[in-house]
């Protein structure tokens with residue numbers, strides 16, 4: 001059975017980030033991953049997870065939610081803004097001791113896709129050089145949730161990863177996004193195995209706890225074991241109710257944190 005990390009972008013939404021870290025440790029998680037922790041001073045965040053002996057995995061490049069933006073790496077004309085955001089992410093990741101950054105592509109209209117691809121590749125080469133010690137993750141987001149996003153399928157993510165030709169660039173395989181629109185999740189996992197750097201899960205289609213899902217997560221975890229996955233599986237789901245109560249999905253699926 002793989003190891004599971006708590007995605008504190010979604011889990012324990014009823015409390016501030018530092019309290020989420022305490023909750024993750026109390027629930028038995030040994031690793032955490034974050035979305036946008038930037039409002040919390042890095043020293044406080046580091047002290048909070050170190051106190052519990054947790055590992056810290058990744059963060060996302062900043063977004064401007066107020067402007068409806070979801071990343072900038074592939075957005076034509078926003079190269080300078082992307083680079084400032086990435087530098088902020090790398091500085092923060094280094095300060096807290098995180099090991100990866102999800103480089104968020106952003107929304108790109110179909111007629112500007114060629115331009116967006118060129119810019120994305122250029123930005124990824126630049127970012128990889130800025131932070132050679134960090135893993136950069138690429139994550140396609142399904143079209144139901146984010147219709148205008150630059151890419152939506154695991155195949156597109158793998159193609160960009162290959163085209164960039166950068167050693168520290170990997171695919172974030174979020175089984176929720178893959179299951180939501182592509183299906184055949186284990187087949188896709190096997191197909192892109194060589195470029196996968198991190199894995200995330202949630203029920204399909206509800207994005208809640210993974211015990212009531214169109215994706216057969218028992219089979220998915222077995223496939224990860226068979227493939228020899230030694231990384232973490234990020235629990236990136238939106239709890240149906242109380243997060244601790246919802247963690248009974250672990251015993252339902254034979255998982256021990």
Ligand SMILES: O=C(O)C(=O)[C@H](O)CO
Nearest residue numbers: 035060102139141174236
């Ligand atoms: O939406 C997702 O699946 C993610 O992992 C991103 O980090 C953005 O929330």
Ligand SMILES: [Mg+2]
Nearest residue numbers: 139174200236
């Ligand atoms: Mg995800």
